[in-house]
Amino acid sequence: MRRILRTEGAWLHDDEGSAILDAISSWWVITHGHRHPLIMKAIREACDSFDQIIFAEYTHEPAEELAKGLLAIAPEGLAHVFYSDSGSTCVEVALKMALGYFHNIGEPRSRIVVMEHSYHGDTIGTMSAGERGVFNAAYQSLLFSVDQVPFPLPGHEQNTLDAFEQLCRSGQVAALLIEPLVLGAGGMLMYPASLLTELKRIAEKYGTLLIADEVMTGWGRTGTLFACDQAGITPDILCTSKGLTGGALPLAATLCCPQIFDAHLSTDRTKTFFHSSSYTANPIACAAGLANLEVWKNEPVHARIRSLEAMHRERLERFAIDPRFSNIRQTGTIVALDLSVSASGYLSDAGPKLRAFFRSRNLLIRPLGNVIYLMTPYCVDETDLDRAYGAIDEAADMLAVGVR
Numbered sequence: 532m533r534r535i536l537r538t539e540g541a542w543l544h545d546d547e548g549s550a551i552l553d554a555i556s557s558w559w560v561i562t563h564g565h566r567h568p569l570i571m572k573a574i575r576e577a578c579d580s581f582d583q584i585i586f587a588e589y590t591h592e593p594a595e596e597l598a599k600g601l602l603a604i605a606p607e608g609l610a611h612v613f614y615s616d617s618g619s620t621c622v623e624v625a626l627k628m629a630l631g632y633f634h635n636i637g638e639p640r641s642r643i644v645v646m647e648h649s650y651h652g653d654t655i656g657t658m659s660a661g662e663r664g665v666f667n668a669a670y671q672s673l674l675f676s677v678d679q680v681p682f683p684l685p686g687h688e689q690n691t692l693d694a695f696e697q698l699c700r701s702g703q704v705a706a707l708l709i710e711p712l713v714l715g716a717g718g719m720l721m722y723p724a725s726l727l728t729e730l731k732r733i734a735e736k737y738g739t740l741l742i743a744d745e746v747m748t749g750w751g752r753t754g755t756l757f758a759c760d761q762a763g764i765t766p767d768i769l770c771t772s773k774g775l776t777g778g779a780l781p782l783a784a785t786l787c788c789p790q791i792f793d794a795h796l797s798t799d800r801t802k803t804f805f806h807s808s809s810y811t812a813n814p815i816a817c818a819a820g821l822a823n824l825e826v827w828k829n830e831p832v833h834a835r836i837r838s839l840e841a842m843h844r845e846r847l848e849r850f851a852i853d854p855r856f857s858n859i860r861q862t863g864t865i866v867a868l869d870l871s872v873s874a875s876g877y878l879s880d881a882g883p884k885l886r887a888f889f890r891s892r893n894l895l896i897r898p899l900g901n902v903i904y905l906m907t908p909y910c911v912d913e914t915d916l917d918r919a920y921g922a923i924d925e926a927a928d929m930l931a932v933g934v935r
């Protein structure tokens with residue numbers, strides 16, 4: 532354990548005087564950099580007027596303004612915002628919206644389709660939707676069943692589409708819940724935007740809703756503000772958290788299209804969307820979210836992302852023909868490489884060894900088993916990246932089974 536005293540930009544400063552490069556954005560939340568001045572200022576100012584306020588019958592300006600701002604930049608057609616406080620909760624909200632929608636329109640569909648290797652959170656509902664394995668084996672009896680389509684391995688994309696269409700034909704599928712373009716915790720697995728476009732087309736054909744879990748992929752990580760933008764689709768429901776406040780405070784939002792909102796809007800109170808947790812729309816977190824929107828508007832964030840993408844691309848090249856690695860991949864600012872070890876998978880021995888090695892080099896990099904990935908804040912520079920890639924190279928010398 533290392534005790535952090537202070538954060539700044541891409542760095543964590545510990546109580547032994549070391550500066551640690553946060554190469555995974557503190558579990559993918561920090562987008563611009565730690566303690567972005569405008570976001571911290573907005574938080575301080577919000578504290579002069581607000582703490583938590585009930586968000587039923589009462590409202591406040593930070594939540595209203597943030598909702599308007601979000602809808603202005605989200606894929607066109609999303610029209611309503613529901614706040615919660617984490618990635619898991621905003622996906623739970625999405626699942627409830629989907630089932631509530633079909634329940635309220637008198638067409639009770641109840642099946643949820645997910646993609647193999649998905650991760651959607653660690654609550655019971657989101658674990659149910661995620662890949663089953665060591666993380667949730669102990670709770671198996673509590674998890675509900677979902678249908679799964681195979682991950683679209685290159686050259687086998689049609690199998691995924693066919694499997695989805697086959698499931699949709701039953702008329703029972705309420706929604707496809709999917710991480711667009713990059714499956715994060717499942718191993719930074721990447722697939723092309725065209726596949727997402729096709730999945731949306733099939734969903735529409737069968738009246739199935741598409742829920743985009745943009746908890747990780749949102750806020751520029753994949754190169755565009757939302758990953759769905761690259762597929763040219765508007766999901767029926769979009770989940771966002773992490774970078775929503777630039778990562779500074781916990782906040783989440785589930786955006787939905789008018790038909791879902793309308794199905795819950797009624798004088799018949801049995802149709803109400805019954806979901807209201809204590810910290811919904813925390814005003815200070817919403818103020819941080821609003822400041823984040825200002826940063827996106829007023830600073831060259833897109834240019835920073837493009838330059839970070841290029842810096843990665845250049846540095847990844849040398850690994851492409853390196854037998855110590857396979858499956859070198861990049862989507863926007865996210866890069867991943869599989870280290871060739873004798874035992875792969877999340878519980879591979881390589882994971883803890885690599886973590887310890889990176890820690891010893893003052894780098895916060897936490898491989899997913901033998902999958903080494905980088906997902907830095909956008910403020911990193913070439914020297915920071917050289918340091919990270921240099922350490923990956925060294926780590927491979929220590930552990931890889933391949934021959935140079």
Ligand code: PMP
Nearest residue numbers: 617618619650651652715746747
């Ligand atoms: N969905 C995705 C795609 C995620 O990557 C995560 C977290 N890594 C979650 C949901 C859950 O978010 P949280 O940890 O904030 O509950």
